[in-house]
Amino acid sequence: MTKFIFVTGGVVSSIGKGIVAASLGRLLKSRNYSVSILKLDPYINVDPGTMSPFQHGEVFVTEDGAETDLDLGHYERFTDTSMSRLNSVTTGSIYQAVINRERRGDYDGGTVQVIPHITNEIKERILLVAKDTNPSVVITEIGGTVGDIESLPFLEAIRQLRKEVGRQNVLYMHVTLVPWIASAGEMKTKPTQHSVKELRSIGIQPDILVCRCDRPIPVGLKRKLSEFCDVPEACVITCQDASSIYEVPLILERQGLAQQALELLHMEQRQPNLVQWQTMVDRLYSPKYTVEIAIVGKYVSLGDAYLSVVEALRHAAIATHGDLRLRWVNSEDLETEPGETYLAGVDGVLVPGGFGVRGVDGKIAAIKYARDRQIPFLGLCLGMQCSVIEWARNVGGLTGANSAEFDPTTNYPVINLLPEQQDVVDLGGTMRLGLYPCHILPNSLAFKLYQEEVVNERHRHRYEFNNNYRQLLLDSGYLISGTSPDGRLVEIVEFPQHPFFISCQFHPEFKSRPNNPHPLFKGFMQAAIARTHPTTGLQTPVEVS
Template sequence: MTRYVFVTGGVASSLGKGITAASLGLLLKARGLRVAIMKFDPYINVDPSTMSPYQHGEVFVTVDGGETDLDLGHYERFIDVALTRRSSVTAGRIYQEVIDNERRGVYGGATVQVIPHVTNAIKDHVYGLAKQSEADVLIVEIGGTVGDIESLPFLEAIRQVRHDVGRNRVFYVHVTLVPYLKAAGELKTKPTQHSVKELRSIGIQPNAIVCRTEQPLPRDVREKIALFSDIETEAVIENLDVATPYEVPLRLRKEGLDRIVVERFGLSLPPADLSAWEEVVERVARLSGTVRVGIVGEFVALHDAYLSLVEALRHATIAHGVALEIDWIDARELARGNPDARLGKLDALVLPGTWDDREEDGKALASRYARRAGIPFLALGYGFPVALREVLGVWGSEGPTEAKGLPVSASLPGYGWVGARPVELAPRGMLSEIYGKERIEERMRHREGVPFSWAEELGRRGGLPEAWSEGREYLLGFRLEGHPWFVAVQFYPEFASRPTRPHPLFLAFIGAAVKARARTPLR
C-alpha cells in the first residue's frame, strides 16, 4: 500500500523543490520507511541529454544509463539510493508514448485527448515505479511552477491519484516564496496566497506549505498563510536560507514536516535518526583553512553545469576538515591568455567531463600546467582523452589528433557508453589502492573510447595505465609517474559521492591538495 507525496512549486522557479523533496525523503527513510522518488519535468524534450548545460544545468546519469535532470543528483545524495531512468519522466516522453500507442491502435480508434490518455500515461509512471520499488512512500516532484500551461496535465494527474487511491494515502506539499521587502520592513504573503489559490482552482488542496524565506516567519504570518490556504498553522513550514543545503533536512525536521506527513498517513514510527547527517553539518561549522580548486570548462558561467562535481569536492573537503574555494576558469579565456598566470594560485586543478571536445586547447593547457607545475590534477569523463592527448603531445593546435597513423580515440557502438559499467584496475596500482579493490563499477557518458593499444605509447611518455574495460579493449584511466598526484579517468565518480560517504577518489584528490597547500602556504 504505497503512500504518495506530491511536491509542487509556486511563485518562482529555483525555490528548492528538489532539495525539499530530497530532504523529506531522507527524513522518512530515517524513520524506517522504504522511500522511492521521481520527478516529472514539463518540457517537451524526451530527456535532457541534448540540452545545453546553460539551459538546465548538468545531465545526471543514473546507473542504468538514464540521462536525467540534476534534481536526481539531489535525491541520490540525500536519500542514498541508486536511482534508475524510471525516476525521471518528461512531458516529451509522455507525449511520445501516447502518440506511439495511438499509432499502434492501443486506444481502439478513440479520440486521443489530454484527459484521460495523457493523464493516464502520467499516472502509469507513478504507479509503475511504486510497484517496481515496493516503496512505502513514493515522493513525486512536479517541475515548473503552478500556473505554467505545460504543467497542467501533470497537476491534473496527481489530483486524480487522490481519487484513485484515497485521500489518506496522498499528501500534497506546496513550495512557495515569502519575500521580505526591505523598504517596507516586512514579509509579504500575497505571492503565496495567489499560488495556493491557483493550485486549489485545479482541485488540489495542499496539506503543507513550505515557505522559502530570508527571514523567520512570525506566528502571525504563519496564521495568515494558514487561514488563506485552509490548512493548520503547524503545516506552514519555514524554510530559511541556509549556508549549506545539507542543513535543510534538519530544519524541516525541527519544523515537523515529516511528523505531519507520517500522522496524515496514520503511521506510528520512531523519530528520524539523523546523527550521521548532523555530524556532517557540525563538521561544516568547524572547517579550518581553505583549499582552492580550479575547475576548467566551457560552461563555468552556470555553476549548476557541474553540480555533482562541486558537491563531490565539497564532501571530500568536509571530510578533510577544510573549506572549499572554487576558481571557475573559462577554457576559452585560458587558451587566449596566460595560463601560468591564471592558474598559478591554485592548490589543485580539475578538468571536468562534457559530451564533446569543444574548447580543447584551453583544457589541454590546464593539463600541461598541472603536469609541469606538479599540482594535484584530476581529469574526469571527456577530460580523460584531453589529458591523454596532451601527455602524448597530439592535442588540438599542438598537433594532429592521431600519432603514428593511429587514432587516439575510436567511436563506440551505438550511442556510446552511458550508465554504470565495470572497470578493471591495475593490481597494486594507485587507483586500486584508493578504491581498495581491483574491480569497480562507475558511471560513464561518452561516445568515443581510447584503444588500450595506446597504453604502450603512454608508458613511454611517463604515464601508467591504471584502469581499463573488460578484456582490455579500452583504456579508462592513467596517472603520471613521478608526479605528486595526476590522475585521469573516463568516468564520472562524482555521481556516486554522498555527504556521509565521500567518494574515495575525491578523498584522495583533496588529500593531495591539502598536502600541496601545506607545502606552499603563501598561495
C-alpha cells in the first residue's frame, strides 16, 4: 500500500518545505522507492497561471499542461520524476470542483460545508495521486504556515486521512525554524514549541521535526525540543543552511531523515545510492572556469520569477565545470541606455519568457547587441519571438515589425495569434500548454545539441511565428531548425553565421535536471565558456561523466 508523508511548516513563511519535501523524495528514490510529490496551495486562484511573477515567482508547466507552483519544479529536478496536474491542488480548484458538483445537484439538496465536502475533496485529490501512479510514497506539502486561516481545511483533511488509510501508513513532518538570537548569543526553541502547539491544537502530532537553522543545534537543545514537542530525539533533524539547495539531500541523509521516515512507516531499510548526486555536488563546489551570463528580463528584481531558467543554467555550469555568475539586467533599462552599459563583458546573453509589452524593446536591443558582437545567445519563448522581431527590423528591413500582442496595428506582424486563439477570452489555462513534439532539421545547431530528430518540449504561450514571413527569414540567412511535425509551427530559429545564436518557442528549462542538463543550456554554457576558454567550446564538448 502507498504510504503518505505530510509536510507542514511553522514559525515563518518560505521556511523551505518544498526543498525538504523534494530532498526526502530524492533520498527515498536513492533507495529504489517510487515517489510522487503533491503540493496543496491555500490561495483561491484556480492556478498560478494568471498571477504576476512578482507575486508568486515563476509558473512551472507540467507535461500535461498544468500551470503550477514553482515547487513542482523542485520536485521534478530532485526526484527526476515528471509530475502532472494531479500534483498541484489549490483552494480555488477545490472550491470550484465542489461548487460545480453542487450546481449539478450531486449533493441531493444537502447543505454544502467545509466539513465534510471541502475536506473530502481534498482527501480525494491526495488519494488520486496514489491511485494514478501507485508510488511507494506520496509526499504532500501543505502550503502556507501553521496558524494561517487559509490552510485549516487542508490540515483538517490530512488529520482525517490517517484514520482512513491507517496510522501506520501516515507520517507527519513539520519544518520549523530554530533562530539564533545574536544579542543573547544563543539559539531559541520557543518558536518551534509554539508552532508544534498550534499544530497539536488541531489534532496533528508531528512525528519528525526538521529544524531550519544557520548553525548546528547543540545536543541539549535537541533534547529540549524532543521533550517539549513530544518527538523522539532521533527524529529532531537539523537542517542547517547550505550554499546550494542540491547539498540539502546529503545534509538530511547524514542527519538520518530517510532512515527515521522508513522506520516510522514500517518500510524496509535499504542502502541508499547517492554516488551520482554526491559527484554532482562535488563538481558544483569545484569549478574550473568562471562564466558570466546576463539574464535580460522585466522581472529581474525577483529571482524566483526565472527560477527554472537559473537552475537550468546551474545544471549546465555543473556539467561543464563552470562557476556561474549571473548578471541581472532589467530590460526596461536597455530601452534608454546603450547595451554596452549593462552587457559589456558578459560571456552569454539569455532572454527568457514573459508576457506584455513592457521591456520588450530592451530585450530586442539585448539580442541585437549579442548578435552584432558574436556573444552566445539563447532565447526562450518570448525571447524567441523577440529575436524574430529583432531580425525583421534590423536584417529583414521590415521597419516597425512587431508582435500583434504588442502592436495590433503593425504592418508587419511577424508574431501573431493562431486562428484557434482569435476568440479566446479567458486567460487562465487557454494557451498552448504542455508537451508537444518538435522535428529537428539535420545539420543544424539544434541537431548537434539534441542528437535526435524528434524531441518533446513543454510550451506556455499564445502567439506564434507568422508563416507569412518564413521565406524572408530563410532568404536573409536565418535557419528554421525546429518545427512541429507537420511543419506548420516554427519551434526553433538559429543564425548559422554566429558562434551560438539559437532561440526556441518552448521552455527547455522545465526539463533540465541537475545531473542531466538540457542540451540547449549545456551547449549555450559551453559556447559562453569558450569565449574566454576556447578549448572547451562546442567543437570540443566537455565530457560529462
